[in-house]
Every structure is written in structure tokens, then in C-alpha cells.
Amino acid sequence: MNDIKQLVWDGELNVLISIDPSFLMKGSPKEKTVLRIRVPRETYLINYMPFIWSKIRDFLSFDPLNDSKKCFWFEHNGAPIRWNYPVGVLFDGLVKSSLAFVTSSEIQSENVITILRVRLVMGDSLPPTVIPITTSKTQAEKFWFHQWKQVCFILNGSSKAIMSLSVNESRKFWRSIIARNLHDFVEISNKISSSKPRHIPIIIQTHKASGSFNISQPTVRMTGLDTTLKDIEGDIFNAKEEMNADNSIIICQGIEIPWDIAMSDMYLKLRSFDGFLYITLVPKN
């Protein structure tokens, strides 16, 4: 199991961030509008905001850290991206809905490097489903800790385990994400987790025919250790949708998962750094 956890933890994506020209002074060098970075799948995109600001600071047409009138967010192909999901989950959700991850020349060539392309944009008001990116240095940490509180409650029926962490342990837990320290992450997350969870914290994104996707968070009760994804098919699929286990595939942590996998095992191996198990349902071609 530790090998799988290590592989999940080490997973990275090439991310190309293009900066909307409205951020920059006229006449700024074109190369300043594009940043290429490698990002762990298991982190938030906004953890890279200080890096992004530092790279374009000298060319900014305004002060984003002190201008409260502007809102910032990331987009992919003109559609807003929710930074509050792990980067790998964003990628899994977008990769099937769009071919725009690769340029037309890349589509034709073999062995292309897969790149998550996002754009940093701004406006006077936010898209309705996007959490604003603030200048607070603790925004991501606070959000992430709140996610873990929910996870702790879902797993154990109370928030006692996470609320019992010392201040030092809480700091060490978040630092493990930033410093990519799996040992510390596992040590603290094991204090919150239960070997026999009552429910599984799961978030599902489902592709719709329109190219967008639905998000759902069903309550998945564990009736036994051998409960499989197939057993909870009724919880996973919205009755109104035409998708089912026969005509769709499951993607988790970037890989296709068989329907007969045991939920508890899958959760412990493939859950994300915020404690949730994210699965993406994609219609079979």
C-alpha cells in the first residue's frame, strides 16, 4: 500500500499558466505572459500564487495584492476552474471534456508531453461557482483544514480526532503538503482516519453531454469491508442521468479503476491530500 501512496503523492503535472494581458503594462515582454511549471497532482493551484505574482511583479499594471476591486480566477478554455479541488482532480475532470490540452500539432505527434493549460484572468465580479483568490497567505490552508474537518466527521461521526491535534501537529500537517513530506502527512492523517470508517468521504464529478460536469457528494455508508464501487452504483449515479456502470468508466488519481474494487481499500490508497476520494465518471466512447 505504501508504494501506491508514494506513487500518488509523487504524481505531477506539467502546467502552462498564461497570464491575461490585462494584468500587465502595455509593452511588457511576451514571454512574461506564460509560465511553465511542474505541479504535484496533490496540491492546490493557488499554492502557486506567490510564485506567479513574483514572476510578473515587475510588469504588473496594478497592485493585485492591494486592489480589492478586482477578482482573479483561473480558466481553462474560457471556462472557470475551481482551485479548491486538487490539481490532479481538475486535470482528470478536464482531460476528457476537451482536446485543448494539446495543440493541434501535438495531437498529430506521438509521445507528446501532456500539459494542463490554464489562464489567470481577472474581472470586476467572479463567475458564480468560483471561490475568489484572496491575498491571504492562509486561504488555502484554512480551506483545506475545513475539508479535513468534514472528512473526519464523515469517517468517525465526530470532529474530535482532528480537533485534538496540537497546534504544532496542525502546522506540521499543512507543511507536509507544501514541503512534499509524505512521512509527516501519513503520520498526521492516520491520527484522523479510522481503519473501519462508517462512511467514505467521496466527491464525484460526472461528465455531461454538454461538455460540462456535475459535482455530487453522496453519503456512502460502509456496510462491510468488501463493499465495492459496483455495490454503491445507486449512490454514485444520479437517477435522472442515463449513465451507469456498464456505459461509463471511473478515473481516480489519473488511472482507470475497476468497478469491483473494494471501497475501503481504494479510499486508503487513492484518497487525496484533503482526505476526500475524488472519482471522475466518463462515458465510454
Added chain:
Amino acid sequence: MILYEEWRSQLDLLFNSNVLQSWALCQEIHLDDKTNALSLRLRPTHRLQEDTKRVEKKSLDHIQLCLTYSKIYNEPLLLLRIWEEKCTENILLTKLMFPAKVESLLGVEGKFQLGLDTVIDLENSLWYSFHPCDTPNIVGDLPEFKSTYLRRWVSIFVFSWLGYEGA
């Protein structure tokens, strides 16, 4: 903790009691049978309006509350949005406001913890949520007082910081 069915029944009782309709701050109230959420449009208190001008240099238009249910915590859940008034090219608009220190601005610092999140059951819309994990300790969930759980919750989570005065 309150079971969903019991919460839903107490929500109807709350709505029909006219306590919220009679509240001086309440401008609109709507019980949505589809989402099972009670939404309220509130006139901001004088203190909140003044603090927003002083701290945020903005003008408040209204406060939006949504009383709903957390299936994770099995507790009532209070959601909040703050709308500011903005004049652009002589046209008055309202837009969502995200204060730097929302708990301090609302005067609930140290009392309630607020987080900004997208709410899946409300079409992934953006709300401040009052974290409900301490609710049983705050409200008290002894069986003999269970029938008034939601009324007591409203009194603490809503009226304790916004104040209650009849219209």
C-alpha cells in the same frame, strides 16, 4: 444532531410561526420546496452598514441568508452572502462582497467560524458557511428539548449577532 426529517418538519413550523416574517430586518423570505432551503433577504443593520463603510470603504446593499441542512454533520446549516451596492457609469449594481476579515466585520469573531465554499446542493453557488461541527454543544441537544432545536439554533446562529426586533 437532528435527523433530516425532524429538521424539515421544524423548518415548516419555523416558517409558519411568522417569527422571521415579523423580523424588522427581513425584506423577503422564501421557502424553496425543491432545495428545502429557507432564504432570507435582510436589510443590513446600521452598525454593519457603518462598519462596512469604515473598514471596507464600500456600501452594503443587503445580506442574504440561507437556512439549510448539512447531511455531513446532520445539523442545521447557516449560509450567508453579503451584497454591496456599486455604481458603474451611473448604473447602480449589486455584487457579492468578500471582506478581508468577514468574521470581524459581522461581529461574530470568536463566536462562530466562517468559511467560503461552493455548496453542491445549491448548484455549486458560492456562500459563507457557519461551520456546524460544534452545533450540539452550542445549541444543546438533550432529548427533552429536541422539539425546539431549530428555534434555539436560529436564536443563536442568526438573532444573537444580527439582533431581533419586531417589524
